Amino acid sequence: xxxxxxxxxxxxxxxxxxxxxxxxxxxxxxxxxxxxxxxxxxxxxxxxxxxxxxxxxxxxxxxxxxxxxxxxxxxxxxxxxxxxxxxxxxxxxxxxxxxxxxxxxxxxxxxxxxxxxxxxxxxxxxxxxxxxxxxxxxxxxxxxxxxxxxxxxxxxxxxxxxxxxxxxxxxxxxxxxxxxxxxxxxxxxxxxxxxxxxxxxxxxxxxxxxxxxxxxxxxxxxxxxxxxxxxxxxxxxxxxxxxxxxxxxxxxxxx
Amino acid sequence: xxxxxxxxxxxxxxxxxxxxxxxxxxxxxxxxxxxxxxxxxxxxxxxxxxxxxxxxxxxxxxxxxxxxxxxxxxxxxxxxxxxxxxxxxxxxxxxxxxxxxxxxxxxxxxxxxxxxxxxxxxxxxxxxxxxxxxxxxxxxxxxxxxxxxxxxxxxxxxxxxxxxxxxxxxxxxxxxxxxxxxxxxxxxxxxxxxxxxxxxxxxxxxxxxxxxxxxxxxxxxxxxxxxxxxxxxxxxxxxxxxxxxxxxxxxxxxxxxxxxxxxxxxxxxxxxxxxxxxxxxxxxxxxxxxxxxxxxxxxxxxxxxxxxxxxxxxxxxxxxxxxxxxxxxxxxxxxxxxxxxxxxxxxxxxxxxxxxxxxxxxx
Numbered sequence: 001x002x003x004x005x006x007x008x009x010x011x012x013x014x015x016x017x018x019x020x021x022x023x024x025x026x027x028x029x030x031x032x033x034x035x036x037x038x039x040x041x042x043x044x045x046x047x048x049x050x051x052x053x054x055x056x057x058x059x060x061x062x063x064x065x066x067x068x069x070x071x072x073x074x075x076x077x078x079x080x081x082x083x084x085x086x087x088x089x090x091x092x093x094x095x096x097x098x099x100x101x102x103x104x105x106x107x108x109x110x111x112x113x114x115x116x117x118x119x120x121x122x123x124x125x126x127x128x129x130x131x132x133x134x135x136x137x138x139x140x141x142x143x144x145x146x147x148x149x150x151x152x153x154x155x156x157x158x159x160x161x162x163x164x165x166x167x168x169x170x171x172x173x174x175x176x177x178x179x180x181x182x183x184x185x186x187x188x189x190x191x192x193x194x195x196x197x198x199x200x201x202x203x204x205x206x207x208x209x210x211x212x213x214x215x216x217x218x219x220x221x222x223x224x225x226x227x228x229x230x231x232x233x234x235x236x237x238x239x240x241x242x243x244x245x246x247x248x249x250x251x252x253x254x255x
Numbered sequence: 256x257x258x259x260x261x262x263x264x265x266x267x268x269x270x271x272x273x274x275x276x277x278x279x280x281x282x283x284x285x286x287x288x289x290x291x292x293x294x295x296x297x298x299x300x301x302x303x304x305x306x307x308x309x310x311x312x313x314x315x316x317x318x319x320x321x322x323x324x325x326x327x328x329x330x331x332x333x334x335x336x337x338x339x340x341x342x343x344x345x346x347x348x349x350x351x352x353x354x355x356x357x358x359x360x361x362x363x364x365x366x367x368x369x370x371x372x373x374x375x376x377x378x379x380x381x382x383x384x385x386x387x388x389x390x391x392x393x394x395x396x397x398x399x400x401x402x403x404x405x406x407x408x409x410x411x412x413x414x415x416x417x418x419x420x421x422x423x424x425x426x427x428x429x430x431x432x433x434x435x436x437x438x439x440x441x442x443x444x445x446x447x448x449x450x451x452x453x454x455x456x457x458x459x460x461x462x463x464x465x466x467x468x469x470x471x472x473x474x475x476x477x478x479x480x481x482x483x484x485x486x487x488x489x490x491x492x493x494x495x496x497x498x499x500x501x502x503x504x505x506x507x508x509x510x511x512x513x514x515x516x517x518x519x520x521x522x523x524x525x526x527x528x529x530x531x532x533x534x535x536x537x538x539x540x541x542x543x544x545x546x547x548x549x550x551x552x553x554x555x556x557x558x559x560x561x562x563x564x565x566x567x568x569x570x571x572x573x574x575x576x577x578x579x580x581x582x583x584x585x586x587x588x589x590x591x592x593x594x595x596x597x598x599x600x601x602x603x604x605x606x607x608x609x610x611x612x613x614x615x616x617x618x
Binding site for chain 1: 257258259260261262289426430431432433513516517519520594596597
């Protein structure tokens, strides 16, 4: 309840979201290291950024987010750095001229952040199994078992369009990263054309995937206004409301 | 088929397959490497071929050889890579070969940067290679339009036996949008009945595909044959889109590619402030919508034309040419991967209106 109240107060003011009257559960994170993995288009960066914002406004611990996306040259969490810093989130991402480099830059601070963990640490791992190589080079597992590794599933993307391809994707990533998934995130979307049907379709897919892999559904992430206008109570899992932070140059910041 | 979410680069790859083009030669370069990444697993599924060449120079020569067989062939690259292909592009134009080339433009000159740009307009439209030739140049503004134009590009290339280039700013390759593909994919074409392709001279006389004509008369004949095609292309292949164009417009904006979408946002917001602005977006940069743009520019209420580009001003020279500068032309642009914002477009419109108000007072 405390979480709800705090999130509401801050978020309504900051983002204008969570003004609905529905009741939903927010995800909870007993483990401090949260690794968010997904191919491009899964929405993992939006999920990571929104999760960082959520934790920053609802938890007392400091929050650090790391851009480990070595694959995508545009639209990475680096773009959202300013917004995150305003909320007190520490963002580790290449700066200056390296901000837009198409080189695999792994900052030394990343290792430090893992070894000297302080509060929540969100790792935004980009670009499918190739991107997760970066993760393999970090010794997350050796240092601690205290991590969640979550797959972002978008039923409208080839890498996770059905149970078979999603499992194949997971195996590839686990192999390169040397880490095992601990949960699933349902984030089906078509960006601004997302409707409730797509969210529901993604949820149904993740339910099947959860059964098949024995991994829990950590949460559904979706835009708040779509959930408000539809049967949100149909979902039996926590919900992380999203506001889009990575906009195209012609888009305006409206949900 | 349900709508999918795809990155522009992946969608371009899938669109080629939908067009029955299964022969791809390329060398990776940001921001279009995902085309190769996508096609290296996708083409084998449909019996296609992908050769990763040792350089873009090699890509150009592979395209020449493969296109001569009459099969549908294509490449994708970004600005510096396209520069390396210019020799082969000129050769293919001279040899009347159908081929589709994609340039997902990044900032230049030189190695420049990897952010979006539109600074290869001159190279594509005015000819980066040598000799009297033209490319058909198409510029999509969305991932869906990129897919549709990609499929059509192969038809245009075959209809006129000419290279066709699609130029997209880096955004077209990198952004994610929902997209739909045709229900029915085209089969790979069968060149055995063609009257020009090199299919083996069994039972017929040999054919030669070349751009070398040492006899001046023969070379001129080839140039005139090319020019005759370009006349037809200029007549038949002009494409453009008008947005909120009306007799009330005070300013006509000209922009292409994703830049036009930024202008649309500005136009929508200006409309709310009761300032009427229209947009003309050339889709075919060659052939350029010449008469059509002149007609729009000539409308009595238009005070000025405002051309917006991610460059220091390239298409604006064609805007000046075809409107015969009948109205004052203002330009605004950014380079280096900095994308003009809707605010900057609006500010430029305010500035124009202010200038005309002052002029009116003076007179």
